[in-house]
Amino acid sequence: MPVVKAVSCPVCGSLCDDIELTIENGEVVKVKNGCAMCEAKFLSHRSEHRIRKPLIRKDGEFVETTLEEAIRRTAEILAEANYPVLYGWSNTSCEAISVGIELAEEVGGVIDNTAVVCHGPSLLSVQDMGIPSCTLGQIRHRADLIIYWGCDPWSAHPRHIERYTAFAEGRFEKSAWRGYMAKIRSLIGLKKIRSAAKRLVLKEPSEIEARLKPTFVPSIAREGRKLIVVDVRRTKTAEMADFFIQVEPGKDYELLQALRALVRDQELEVDHVAGVPVEYLEEVVDAMVSCDFGALFFGLGLTMGGAKLRNIDAALSLIRDLNMRTKFVIMPMRGHFNVTGANMVFTWQTGYPYAVDFSLGYPRYNPGETSVVDVLLRGESDAALVVASDPVSSFPRKAAEHLARNPLIYVGPHMDVTAQVADVVIPSAFVGIEAPGTAYRMDHVPIPLKKVVDPPEGVLPDEEILRRILSEVRKIKREKTKAEAA
Amino acid sequence: MELLIRNGFVFDPINGVNGEKMDIAVKDGKIVDKVNESRAKTIDATGMVVMPGGVDIHSHIAGGKVNAGRLLRPEDHFKDVERKTAVTRSGVGYSIPSTFTTGYRYARMGWTTVMDPAMPPLEAKHTHEELSDTPIIDKASYPLLGDWWFVLEYLRDGKIEECARHVAWMIKATKGYAIKVVNPGGLEAWGYGRNVESLDDPVPCFGITPREIIRGLCKVNKLLHLPHTIHLHTNNLGKPGNYLTALETMRCVEDLAENGKPVIHITHCQFCAFKGDDWRTFQSGAEEIANYVNAHSHVTLDMGQVIFTDTTTMTADGPFQYTLYTLTGNKWTNHDVETETSAGIVPFHYKRKSYVHATQWSIGLELALLIKDPWKIMMTTDHPNGGPFTAYPRIIAWLMSRKAREATLRKINPKARSRSLLPSISRELDFYEIAIVTRAGQAKALGLKNKGHLGVGADADIAIYNFNPETMDPAKNYRAVRRAFKRAAYTIKGGQVVVKDGEVLKHMDGATMWLDVQLCEPCEIELNENLKRRFKEYWTVEFENYPVSEDYLAVSHPIPVKADV
Ligand code: SF4
Numbered sequence A: 001m002p003v004v005k006a007v008s009c010p011v012c013g014s015l016c017d018d019i020e021l022t023i024e025n026g027e028v029v030k031v032k033n034g035c036a037m038c039e040a041k042f043l044s045h046r047s048e049h050r051i052r053k054p055l056i057r058k059d060g061e062f063v064e065t066t067l068e069e070a071i072r073r074t075a076e077i078l079a080e081a082n083y084p085v086l087y088g089w090s091n092t093s094c095e096a097i098s099v100g101i102e103l104a105e106e107v108g109g110v111i112d113n114t115a116v117v118c119h120g121p122s123l124l125s126v127q128d129m130g131i132p133s134c135t136l137g138q139i140r141h142r143a144d145l146i147i148y149w150g151c152d153p154w155s156a157h158p159r160h161i162e163r164y165t166a167f168a169e170g171r172f173e174k175s176a177w178r179g180y181m182a183k184i185r186s187l188i189g190l191k192k193i194r195s196a197a198k199r200l201v202l203k204e205p206s207e208i209e210a211r212l213k214p215t216f217v218p219s220i221a222r223e224g225r226k227l228i229v230v231d232v233r234r235t236k237t238a239e240m241a242d243f244f245i246q247v248e249p250g251k252d253y254e255l256l257q258a259l260r261a262l263v264r265d266q267e268l269e270v271d272h273v274a275g276v277p278v279e280y281l282e283e284v285v286d287a288m289v290s291c292d293f294g295a296l297f298f299g300l301g302l303t304m305g306g307a308k309l310r311n312i313d314a315a316l317s318l319i320r321d322l323n324m325r326t327k328f329v330i331m332p333m334r335g336h337f338n339v340t341g342a343n344m345v346f347t348w349q350t351g352y353p354y355a356v357d358f359s360l361g362y363p364r365y366n367p368g369e370t371s372v373v374d375v376l377l378r379g380e381s382d383a384a385l386v387v388a389s390d391p392v393s394s395f396p397r398k399a400a401e402h403l404a405r406n407p408l409i410y411v412g413p414h415m416d417v418t419a420q421v422a423d424v425v426i427p428s429a430f431v432g433i434e435a436p437g438t439a440y441r442m443d444h445v446p447i448p449l450k451k452v453v454d455p456p457e458g459v460l461p462d463e464e465i466l467r468r469i470l471s472e473v474r475k476i477k478r479e480k481t482k483a484e485a486a
Numbered sequence B: 001m002e003l004l005i006r007n008g009f010v011f012d013p014i015n016g017v018n019g020e021k022m023d024i025a026v027k028d029g030k031i032v033d034k035v036n037e038s039r040a041k042t043i044d045a046t047g048m049v050v051m052p053g054g055v056d057i058h059s060h061i062a063g064g065k066v067n068a069g070r071l072l073r074p075e076d077h078f079k080d081v082e083r084k085t086a087v088t089r090s091g092v093g094y095s096i097p098s099t100f101t102t103g104y105r106y107a108r109m110g111w112t113t114v115m116d117p118a119m120p121p122l123e124a125k126h127t128h129e130e131l132s133d134t135p136i137i138d139k140a141s142y143p144l145l146g147d148w149w150f151v152l153e154y155l156r157d158g159k160i161e162e163c164a165r166h167v168a169w170m171i172k173a174t175k176g177y178a179i180k181v182v183n184p185g186g187l188e189a190w191g192y193g194r195n196v197e198s199l200d201d202p203v204p205c206f207g208i209t210p211r212e213i214i215r216g217l218c219k220v221n222k223l224l225h226l227p228h229t230i231h232l233h234t235n236n237l238g239k240p241g242n243y244l245t246a247l248e249t250m251r252c253v254e255d256l257a258e259n260g261k262p263v264i265h266i267t268h269c270q271f272c273a274f275k276g277d278d279w280r281t282f283q284s285g286a287e288e289i290a291n292y293v294n295a296h297s298h299v300t301l302d303m304g305q306v307i308f309t310d311t312t313t314m315t316a317d318g319p320f321q322y323t324l325y326t327l328t329g330n331k332w333t334n335h336d337v338e339t340e341t342s343a344g345i346v347p348f349h350y351k352r353k354s355y356v357h358a359t360q361w362s363i364g365l366e367l368a369l370l371i372k373d374p375w376k377i378m379m380t381t382d383h384p385n386g387g388p389f390t391a392y393p394r395i396i397a398w399l400m401s402r403k404a405r406e407a408t409l410r411k412i413n414p415k416a417r418s419r420s421l422l423p424s425i426s427r428e429l430d431f432y433e434i435a436i437v438t439r440a441g442q443a444k445a446l447g448l449k450n451k452g453h454l455g456v457g458a459d460a461d462i463a464i465y466n467f468n469p470e471t472m473d474p475a476k477n478y479r480a481v482r483r484a485f486k487r488a489a490y491t492i493k494g495g496q497v498v499v500k501d502g503e504v505l506k507h508m509d510g511a512t513m514w515l516d517v518q519l520c521e522p523c524e525i526e527l528n529e530n531l532k533r534r535f536k537e538y539w540t541v542e543f544e545n546y547p548v549s550e551d552y553l554a555v556s557h558p559i560p561v562k563a564d565v
């Protein structure tokens, strides 16, 4: 039986690329190295819910049709529309996204990706302040302190901890697995001196460093990594942490501001912040400022909770402050496997990561106005193309309703809710299983996706479908110009 | 397709042509001796300047860092948009234009070859995806190798040949063109928030010094017979007093030079020609650098000219960018890349009235004018670090016209003006020298045989500028010079007219050049086995997912190189 190695997993933003698949009769029969989510995806891509034939709605009912017909109808809808929206993109390849942007430009529509409903606020904060970050391997090799804030990698990014952070084996940092088992929490020797010295002569960090320099050895020789989890509930990940901070719901902002104050050596006048004793926070901050390399990962719990945009501003500010004392990085935990790639391609082709409006003939960006949810809430769009996404089930109800009222085209593998209310449905291949391409890991590292089995007969990859739609749209426009001239 | 460019004033320094009135014939994308005059399309270049297409040896146009800059600065794009036309894609500027816009804007000025100078190997696919989306121009990219763990370890152990083989593998794997070294040792130190301060400051945990890295990679470059020298961004960049580091860096490879050929390229030299102990006593060190370069033949430089504008600084020099952030308090993005390199981005506004900024502006021009041999110094802004590449017409005017320099000098910080060497420099470059510093010299330093000249067999990349050197004096009419270079009368790329009167006529792919470095055969297999074994220890991606396949290049142009190892 053929075994394909080094396959990338098209599920979450960790994009593990070490999966081994056993293929039998054109199907994946065994998955090695993957987590449960990964296995489920590779083993069930041929499931019942799969669409196999293009569908067009006639008199309220779906009827099967040819691909040519479905593409022609799609192109007509898009070419006739004044203000179409093109949405999705986080579960497909960069190559497909690139064609999608060209199509949006051609029809003068709004193109948006799923960041608008997840890490959109994070991106806005980054545009305000910047983001000190790095690739995941840097954290694996060097980080002696890991913080997960408002995210539960154990459940949502199951291999993140073992591959990239606390339990990964790095050059300067060994896996904390043993340490975790033994729950050793004591600080020793040099660390204490360093942190004490830093607090005493805060103004001159270079001087302390100069003194410590000859003896500088990374933590490898001293102790294991530390794991801090901040969340509203005790998650699986929290169970493993050296420090767990159970923050009161909606109080992340207060907590971040308190940590900032402590990092700056200010005294807090209260006993508790966000339901957490200040003494405990002081201990946490000690660990933060005395680490050699800290990394903070944050999830939707922080991005979407309470103060939203201000949360991320505060988190970025905390990391900026911490960089005055030691090395610290921060990274959003991206969900869909290629939401990062969607932001990337959007940015290099249009200058902006999401919510791009081409209606004036050039890229315009004003989240809150040009973001697809807002366009829908204002009821402005008059056609929609959805690629590899299910907005009808995930958008606010009013937005979803307007979307469903639009002539709606769905391109994707599943018969999900959006497909069910669409007017044209074009089945597509699973990128990363039935079609090759490129995706970007949450840390911006591009990862190639493999084609390991053939798609069902007659089913094409998104990229190819979009190319055909684009050329059909151009054809219709040419015909129209000719007709007008005549 | 055949093309005949008639009667222009041709400036082709590589072939010694200095403003002679002559015809240039083109067939199938190449310069030829002659074409069938009745069949060929003719362009009347009477009263115009004809040059090879411009070549840029150092311009950050693609890849992770550039894109992080775009993402960081929506305000940079709002004021500068490009509409979609019947033939071109839309986009945005200003200091970090989107990919399509980048290609069009270079072509509009008559530039046809651009080198992106900083590719993190792990993210090489990203660089190539963007380069492939950059239309019209040919391009290439330099992988960042000065802080790669393999390099540090092999050089520390004195294993030059092993190092060379791995570098060869890396250049091929990343589809790269030259060895780029940025603040050698400093980027590894930045992994823990540190830096190195001199050529002999040991790199933490690696037991090697910047001097050893620079010398080692110089030797590697020679063993591999790469067409360009090592391309170096010096230690201590952007710090007062760093002209001494720059001098020491050039000196440290003096003995590696043979037959008077260059062995090192010091990039954006303006940023490492600072005298003084701090920002108060800050001064130009251009004269000292120029004196050294005038007396030695083993170095080439590019300017890294500063423009008074709002721009975005971005380098692989993480610690330098951090310092810039602490100085300005601006937005700051940092992106360290495991096992290899780092990067930082900080928006920056160069102001006429700032003593330091105005002095930096002066330093760039002083270097270009005090270095006597134009083949040794190339015109760049280190786009977008000193300013966007779209400012090239301004720099050309400053280089060609004392009057243009004086006009700007009058508007800058008075202290900077009084200390500037510019008023004492009367030199004004002519079109022949401009052709050297903007194309011929760059192509020669890069070892690009078919670029930067108009001899038979060269690529038909040609720029025609509407300026009549017979009737107009560029030194007096510097505004006309600026206008001419801003919007080329014609840009011809690979024999096709892509720009006319500054308008883009065609959207087409340019090629991506890369070095196909060939090692002696048996070691290739051994090398792969060794890498495979160690890969998981060093990186978080699999060995076979790491290399950039040719599919990532819209048009792949491999250049074979035969190595000595
Ligand atoms: S962690 Fe994410 S990318 Fe890795 S195997 Fe699991 S689902 Fe796939």
Ligand SMILES: [Zn+2]
Binding pocket: B058, B060, B117, B268, B315, B382, B385
């Ligand atoms: Zn540069």
